[in-house]
Amino acid sequence: MDSAIPVVRLTAAQAALGGRPVLHGLDLSVGAGEVVALLGSNGSGKSTTIKTVIGTVPLTAGDRELFGVPGRRFRDWRRIGYVPQRTTAAGGVPATVREVVATGRLSRHRMLPLRRADRAAVDAALDAVGMLERAGDGVADLSGGQQQRVLIARALAGSPDLLIMDEPMAGVDLASQQVLADTLRTEVARGCAVLLVLHELGPLAPLIDRAVLLRDGRVVQDGPPADAAHHQEHHHDHQDHHRTATRQGLLT
Numbered sequence: 001m002d003s004a005i006p007v008v009r010l011t012a013a014q015a016a017l018g019g020r021p022v023l024h025g026l027d028l029s030v031g032a033g034e035v036v037a038l039l040g041s042n043g044s045g046k047s048t049t050i051k052t053v054i055g056t057v058p059l060t061a062g063d064r065e066l067f068g069v070p071g072r073r074f075r076d077w078r079r080i081g082y083v084p085q086r087t088t089a090a091g092g093v094p095a096t097v098r099e100v101v102a103t104g105r106l107s108r109h110r111m112l113p114l115r116r117a118d119r120a121a122v123d124a125a126l127d128a129v130g131m132l133e134r135a136g137d138g139v140a141d142l143s144g145g146q147q148q149r150v151l152i153a154r155a156l157a158g159s160p161d162l163l164i165m166d167e168p169m170a171g172v173d174l175a176s177q178q179v180l181a182d183t184l185r186t187e188v189a190r191g192c193a194v195l196l197v198l199h200e201l202g203p204l205a206p207l208i209d210r211a212v213l214l215r216d217g218r219v220v221q222d223g224p225p226a227d228a229a230h231h232q233e234h235h236h237d238h239q240d241h242h243r244t245a246t247r248q249g250l251l252t
């Protein structure tokens with residue numbers, strides 16, 4: 001892999017949802033092996049940014065490249081592991097934990113039966129997120145946080161060069177967050193780049209190289225995570241101050 005080529009690059013990206021512009025000229029790059037967190041308040045465009053990267057939301061202007069290839073020509077999807085914003089891993093389809101994670105290997109084989117190496121990769125991914133002993137259970141019988149672990153295992157099973165995760169920590173208890181942080185550390189150590197949406201840095205803070213702060217579909221800050229945490233704290237302070245002041249009748 002040419003480490004000089006970013007694995008993700010959005011340049012002056014614009015995108016709209018339901019006819020409403022949501023991204024207003026956004027620049028984002030993730031280098032090979034780099035861990036980048038997207039931060040910002042609700043509605044700032046974090047999920048939309050992720051969706052433009054993977055191509056489920058089209059750009060209305062600007063450019064998108066994956067591994068140096070223009071987005072519309074990119075086909076090497078096995079290099080990308082994607083964990084969508086938390087819905088449910090079950091989706092009404094009866095499947096065992098192992099079956100869901102095994103779909104993470106399918107892009108390698110165009111639906112041919114899984115080989116021994118695949119089974120080993122699936123087991124390793126399940127083990128990494130602490131779900132190996134639940135491999136035979138129905139996904140619908142798991143808690144939300146356990147389902148989230150299964151979706152992360154599915155993304156890991158393909159040994160991606162880039163992991164994209166939309167709020168992987170949402171609804172996950174502290175112990176599981178630590179398991180996920182450890183899992184991610186292992187992936188990063190083998191050179192995997194990570195782009196993830198977070199509400200706060202939490203246990204992942206030590207892993208993050210750059211934090212990109214969005215507001216109204218634009219990047220307002222891009223730098224070391226400490227700066228963004230500081231910025232967010234100020235933002236919260238300001239909101240708290242505003243709330244207190246409002247309660248006291250100081251503001252309307």
Ligand SMILES: Nc1ncnc2c1ncn2[C@@H]1O[C@H](COP(=O)(O)OP(=O)(O)OP(=O)(O)O)[C@@H](O)[C@H]1O
Binds near residue numbers: 018022042045049
């Ligand atoms: N289907 C839709 N049609 C129109 N507007 C939408 C649609 N989905 C989202 N939006 C709007 O697009 C903007 C960006 O949404 P997005 O989901 O990217 O934000 P986010 O930063 O991920 O927020 P959150 O932290 O709440 O997940 C919001 O203002 C939202 O109201």
